[in-house]
Amino acid sequence: MGLVRKKAPQDPPEEVLPDRTSPETLLSQLDDPDADCRREAALGLANVPEAVHDLLARVGTEDDPRVLESILTTLAAHDTEEVAGSLAVHLASDEAGLRTAVAAALATMPSSVPAVLPGLLAAPDHDVRVMTAMVLADLQHPEAHAWLVRMICEDPHPNVVTGAIDALLPSATADDIPLLTDAVERFPDDPFLRFTVKSALPRLTGTP
Amino acid sequence: MVSPPAAIGLSDADFERFCEYFYKRTGIHFTSAKRYFVDKRIDACIRSSRYDTFAAWFAALRMSDHGEMLQELINQLTVNETYFLREDYQFDAMLSTVLPEVLKARGGRGRIAGPLKILSLPCSTGEEPYSIALRLLEEWDEIDHVDVEIHGADIDSDVLAKAAHASYGERSVQRVPKAWMNKYFVVVGGGRYQVDEGIRSAVTLHRVNICDTAAMRSFRDFDVIFCRNVLIYFDELSSRRAAENLYGALRPGGYLFLGHSGSMSRISPIFTPTRLPEGLVYQRPTGAK
Amino acid sequence: MTSDTATSSDTGTRARVLVVDDAATVRLYHSSLLTGAGFQVSEAANGLEAVEAALGTEFDLFVVDVNMPRMNGYACVEALRSENVGTASPVVMISTEDRPGDADRAYLAGANLYLVKPVNGDRLVRVATMLTAEVAA
Numbered sequence: 001m002g003l004v005r006k007k008a009p010q011d012p013p014e015e016v017l018p019d020r021t022s023p024e025t026l027l028s029q030l031d032d033p034d035a036d037c038r039r040e041a042a043l044g045l046a047n048v049p050e051a052v053h054d055l056l057a058r059v060g061t062e063d064d065p066r067v068l069e070s071i072l073t074t075l076a077a078h079d080t081e082e083v084a085g086s087l088a089v090h091l092a093s094d095e096a097g098l099r100t101a102v103a104a105a106l107a108t109m110p111s112s113v114p115a116v117l118p119g120l121l122a123a124p125d126h127d128v129r130v131m132t133a134m135v136l137a138d139l140q141h142p143e144a145h146a147w148l149v150r151m152i153c154e155d156p157h158p159n160v161v162t163g164a165i166d167a168l169l170p171s172a173t174a175d176d177i178p179l180l181t182d183a184v185e186r187f188p189d190d191p192f193l194r195f196t197v198k199s200a201l202p203r204l205t206g207t208p
Numbered sequence: 209m210v211s212p213p214a215a216i217g218l219s220d221a222d223f224e225r226f227c228e229y230f231y232k233r234t235g236i237h238f239t240s241a242k243r244y245f246v247d248k249r250i251d252a253c254i255r256s257s258r259y260d261t262f263a264a265w266f267a268a269l270r271m272s273d274h275g276e277m278l279q280e281l282i283n284q285l286t287v288n289e290t291y292f293l294r295e296d297y298q299f300d301a302m303l304s305t306v307l308p309e310v311l312k313a314r315g316g317r318g319r320i321a322g323p324l325k326i327l328s329l330p331c332s333t334g335e336e337p338y339s340i341a342l343r344l345l346e347e348w349d350e351i352d353h354v355d356v357e358i359h360g361a362d363i364d365s366d367v368l369a370k371a372a373h374a375s376y377g378e379r380s381v382q383r384v385p386k387a388w389m390n391k392y393f394v395v396v397g398g399g400r401y402q403v404d405e406g407i408r409s410a411v412t413l414h415r416v417n418i419c420d421t422a423a424m425r426s427f428r429d430f431d432v433i434f435c436r437n438v439l440i441y442f443d444e445l446s447s448r449r450a451a452e453n454l455y456g457a458l459r460p461g462g463y464l465f466l467g468h469s470g471s472m473s474r475i476s477p478i479f480t481p482t483r484l485p486e487g488l489v490y491q492r493p494t495g496a497k
Numbered sequence: 498m499t500s501d502t503a504t505s506s507d508t509g510t511r512a513r514v515l516v517v518d519d520a521a522t523v524r525l526y527h528s529s530l531l532t533g534a535g536f537q538v539s540e541a542a543n544g545l546e547a548v549e550a551a552l553g554t555e556f557d558l559f560v561v562d563v564n565m566p567r568m569n570g571y572a573c574v575e576a577l578r579s580e581n582v583g584t585a586s587p588v589v590m591i592s593t594e595d596r597p598g599d600a601d602r603a604y605l606a607g608a609n610l611y612l613v614k615p616v617n618g619d620r621l622v623r624v625a626t627m628l629t630a631e632v633a634a
Binding site: 001002003004005006013014015016017018019020036039040043044046065066069070073076077107108138140142170171173202203204 | 221224225267270271272323341344345353354355356357358361365368371409410413415420421422423424425426444448449452453456476477478495
Binding site: 065094096097100101104107127130131134138158159162163165169170190191192195196200 | 563567569571596
């Protein structure tokens with residue numbers, strides 16, 4: 001009872017032996033009925049390029065949100081056009097959990113998202129463009145500001161424009177004031193857009 | 209004597225924008241009460257950078273995802289010192305609520321199969337796992353009836369060597385009650401105090417990278433994990449992976465303590481938050497429907 | 498139009514609302530509308546923060562956005578209704594999206610009302626006031 005003592009207290013700190021389960025085994029575990037098993041398999045397939053295809057296939061079909069989270073954590077580390085393109089499709093999903101999880105993953109992929117952006121910005125479904133603004137809000141890319149500016153100036157749907165404005169504001173400067181006031185002119189009946197720009201202006205004009 | 213240049217100075221709008229950004233990146237919230245402190249620290253960061261204005265510095269900061277600029281900023285804005293019984297209200301929570309719950313869930317003192325397992329990660333130079341050992345021995349009334357394993361893990365072998373040696377200066381032990389110092393520490397050369405062999409042997413140390421899933425697989429079925437004040441330093445993907453690895457290291461129903469500035473709300477939805485009198489703690493769900 | 502004073506059912510003090518949205522501007526918009534109508538407003542930037550806030554404070558009303566990262570609105574409401582938090586207070590869900598089945602999904606999660614952005618300010622205040630009005634025992 002009490003604190004369990006080490007057998008040989010003078011031993012140096014143990015180097016941890018990494019798990020050696022083979023990728024083949026882990027891939028087969030992606031279909032295991034137990035969610036924890038699937039979760040661990042998805043995580044264990046980190047840095048295994050051969051697993052990307054199988055993982056992408058499961059993004060749209062995995063029911064358990066924790067397993068989906070782990071699949072996306074593994075996939076997002078492959079910042080490639082293949083992965084970004086495949087994930088971007090799910091921004092159109094009817095499942096809020098799926099589309100927001102995918103948006104969060106895409107926001108961590110600054111190398112590959114630019115390639116899929118033109119398609120997203122031109123998507124006929126305005127909800128997809130709203131999700132695209134969400135991605136741009138967090139994407140660490142020097143052009144993110146410019147893409148948001150384009151959305152604010154050009155998008156025909158007020159919800160998309162307000163989403164883009166919200167994404168832009170943390171990095172906005174006084175130079176952005178004209179485009180914000182123009183947006184209000186474009187959508188004079190949208191109370192939220194008017195309020196947003198009005199409340200943001202003092203902060204923008206105050207910055208040197 | 210050359211007088212220092214005027215402080216770069218933050219406008220109210222700048223301060224607000226900065227706080228929003230810092231909160232989003234780290235979960236740490238500064239109010240206007242901390243204005244002076246934050247202003248001075250940011251000023252120091254800007255001066256040591258190649259930017260002349262807050263605007264330029266801030267734009268550069270935003271561009272790098274948890275790069276060096278943010279690391280330096282976090283170091284400037286947070287307390288990094290480690291010492292015995294740091295944030296011990298969380299040890300209070302462990303003793304008064306968490307361990308009793310865990311013991312109950314595992315059948316009680318007579319029927320529990322296997323030891324209670326506690327992990328401190330990162331353990332740094334050892335103050336945290338040794339603090340846990342001391343509090344259990346001195347203040348947990350079940351300690352004589354239940355096996356407890358304490359593990360410490362860190363990525364840095366230098367600090368682990370220090371943890372193994374377990375000798376500390378005055379500053380590190382200043383919160384330790386005198387009676388415990390007499391009982392569990394030996395005075396060694398250079399005004400330092402060494403944790404006695406009995407306590408040292410009660411903590412098993414490991415070298416591991418918290419973001420390495422394969423390596424973290426070695427840690428299983430922990431009832432309590434302390435992972436305090438480290439996740440804020442990680443970028444988005446690394447912190448998600450670290451959270452997943454911590455989840456995997458916990459027994460279902462196991463508890464995770466983050467530091468006072470830590471919140472899973474910035475990182476991952478996989479844990480269930482629970483409010484204790486002493487603050488928030490996270491649990492791996494039991495999976496019971 | 499006069500603004501009703503929002504009251505909670507027991508004490509006559511101002512009703513407490515938690516506004517949950519990842520967009521700071523939206524939080525500001527809804528907060529100022531509700532504060533103007535006499536509510537005591539707190540904010541959360543995502544569903545997880547909302548759950549953590551609700552664990553520590555009794556809210557009389559939740560206004561929850563659907564599209565939020567890390568924990569979307571539906572999952573948030575489910576968590577609020579779950580045993581862990583167990584709040585019975587009304588929930589208004591707000592979404593930019595107007596897909597078929599979205600409203601049903603909201604009610605299934607435990608919401609009381611589903612509104613589509615942009616939300617008319619007067620409407621939000623009316624709805625919030627109605628949902629937090631005193632209920633006869």
